[in-house]
Every structure is written in C-alpha cells, then in structure tokens.
Amino acid sequence: MLFLAVFCGFLAEYQLEHKIESDRAKQLARSFYEELKNDSVNVVIKVENRIKQENAIQYLMKYFKDSSLTNVSKTFALNFLYGITFRTPSLFEPKTVVLEQLKNSGSLRYFKSNELQKLIGDLSVAIHNINDRQLLETDVRYNYLHPLIILHYDYDFDAALKKNDVAFDMAAAAYETSNETLPFQFKSIEKFDKQATINTLGLYGMTILNSTRKVHYQKYITLNAELLKLLRKEYHLK
C-alpha cells in the first residue's frame, strides 16, 4: 500500500506538471493574442498614413517637374507637409513584450505546435526587418530630405499653422479640412535643383517608403493574421 501511495504521488505530480504547463501556455497565448491584435490595428493605420505620404510625394514629383514655384497652392503646402516634413505618422513600432518574453524566458516550449513556433520565428524576423528598414528610411531622410526642408520649407507658414500649440499632425488635419489658406512661400527658389529633387523624392517615396509598405509591412500583416488565426484555433480565443 505504501509503495502504491508513493507511486500514485508521483503520477499526480507528473500530471500536475503537465496541467501547469498547459495553463501557462494558455495564459501566454492569450497575452500574445492581445499583443498581436492591437498591432494588427496599428499597422493598418500606419499603412494608410504611408499611402497618403506616397501620394503626396508623387504629387510633388509631378509638381516640381512642370509647375511654377513662385505662387504655390494650399494643396502643394499640404503635400509638402505630408510627403516631406512628416515622419512619425508612418513609423510602425510593433509591440514585442510578450514575444520577447517567449523568446528569452524559455516559455516558447509551452507551445507544442510546430507551425506556431515557426510563425513566431518568422514574425520575429519580420519585425527585425521592419526596424532595419525604418532605420534606413531615417538615414535617407537625414541625408537627403532634411537639406531640402532646410533650404526650401517656409517656417512662417509652419508657425501660422501651429499657432495654438497644437500637435503638427492635428494642425495639418485641421488645416486640410478648413477653408482657410495660409501663405506658403517656397524658399531659395534660385537654389532649387529640379532633377535632383525629383529623384531624391523618387528614391525616398518610391524606392524606399513604397517598398517598406508593400514588402516588409505586408509580410508582417500576413504573419500577424496567420498567427491570430492559429492562436484562435489552438486556444479557443476570441
């Protein structure tokens, strides 16, 4: 009887260990699911902002090719803001708290599904690629777009736009929907290099921003959706 009692004790411990692991897996799955769901909403907003920025850049490339820079319109000023000046609205920083925990604490082993583990690895790479890519964008901005802003942007217009200490994106959105027209003077016209500016905007807008959205963001969106679906299926989440 004594041996049987000890043996049963071990069986119970073995089962308890399994139950604890399974509970932990479920808890982690739920947190990870929430993290992914929030980011799936964020990334859609960022994609929309990027499309707006790319369109603004395309407008400017066309404008610089054949239009007058002495009297520029409100549309030009807005596209200058959305295409060249703004950066933050198009930056996507995925949350990685639970993902990092899964990687660093050894908790990934609680997820028994091979597919889930592969997708988590892929997601990690996709996030790394997005971060790399956004660093590249920042470098290009710093070296090629900032000189354009310094040389040609109208900071009187900027001050008039942000008169009530409103955040720049809110100020631009309010100005876009209003009937007000603030004068925008394209500075240092005599130093303007048309072809170099068009190609700089081409490099930034079409080669870099557009590719980040269509290749790297899209990869993240696909993986995020696949992971959400798999977590829903495996852990009955809603």
Add this chain to the structure above:
Amino acid sequence: MLFLAVFCGFLAEYQLEHKIEKDRAKELAKSFYQELRNDSITASVKIQNRLKQEAALKYLVKYFRDSSLTNVSKEFALNFLYGISFLSPSQFEPRTIMLEQLRNSGSLRYFKNEEFQVLSGDLTVAIKNIYHRQDIEGDNSFQYINPIVIKHYDYEFDGKMRKDDKSIFEVVMDYEKSNEIIPFRLNNLDKIDRKSIADILSFYSTNVVSSTRKIHIEKYREVNAKLLQLLRNQYHLK
C-alpha cells in the same frame, strides 16, 4: 520498509527528472531543427538573389565602360534594378527565436553533447557576422550607390512600371517576362563619370556583395548543415 519506500521514492523522482529533461531536449531539438531547416532554404534563395545581383553589376560595369548611354536597352534597365536599386532580396535575416531561447533561458544544458554546444556557439557568431556584414553593405549602398540612383535613375520609368499594387519585385519579374518595353532614360547624362561609376560598381560587387555571399553566408550554411546532421543523428529527426 519505510526507508526502502522513501529511497525508492527518491530514485523514482531522479528518474522522472531525467525523463522530463530528456523530453524537453527532444522538444527543443525538434523546434530548433525546424528553424535551421527553414533557414537553410532561405539562405539558398538569398544566394540565388545575390548571384543575380552580382551578374547584373558585372553587366553594368562592362556597359558603363564602353557602351552608349543615350539609348539604353530593356536589359540595361533590368540590370540597373537588380544590381543597383534592389537591396532587400539579397538580405538574409536568419530566424533566431529557438537559438535565442536556448541561449537565454539556460535550456542549452539539456543538450549534453559538447559538439552541439560548440556548433550552437559557432552559429551565433556566424549570424552576428552576417548582420554586421549586411550593415556594412547598407552603409556602402547608402554612401556610394544612392547618389548614383539620385543622379541617374529614371523615376518616370519606375512610375510606369508600378501600375498596380504589386511589390516592386513582383512588378520587375512580370516586366522581365513580358514583351513590353518601357523607355528608360538615364538622367543627367552630361554628369555621368563612366570610370567612377564602373569602379564603384566593381567595388560594390566584388568587395561587398560577393564577399558576404562567399564567406559569411557560406560559413552560416556550413554550420547550419553540421547542426542539422547532428540533430538528425542524435534525435532521429527527419
């Protein structure tokens, strides 16, 4: 009898601990094996893309040395894209989620094999070297290649090619296969320094792109293959 029961209890617990560790090692080995296998496929794809890029750069070096730049062919435009404009297709980002978990959670100790531990260390170094190397590639591209793109690339050609919402890589592949010819005109022909461009492209191809492939990615593949074989032998994986 009581002493014997307690002693047997300890023996059983010791065995159970062994079993749990062995099970965990097998689970981890399986996941790590999958990660490595996926990356060995990805590395092969990236090598193919690099070979294509190197061939395109070689073509361009020859072209810039002795051919007419006023009317360039479809082949020239495609090689300009594959050799100069594209960066992502040749970037290799190995998945490291299992490797990081092994390192950070202390799970590496489940693998009693010394060779496995040495190879895991070698893999970590190989991956670090690849990342470092790709950073250098990015810097070189930024410093030497981007100015060529800004000065001479034809963004009208680019705009015409990106008609639909496909990524640039899909669009270029479609264009390559089609009979369509979109005119490509090098900008600022008068400012082209043939010798300097040919030298930059030779340097970029030989010292940068090709070396990463032949040394760093190749080293990764070698370690990856050894690890796969070891895991197959030790844990009977397929």
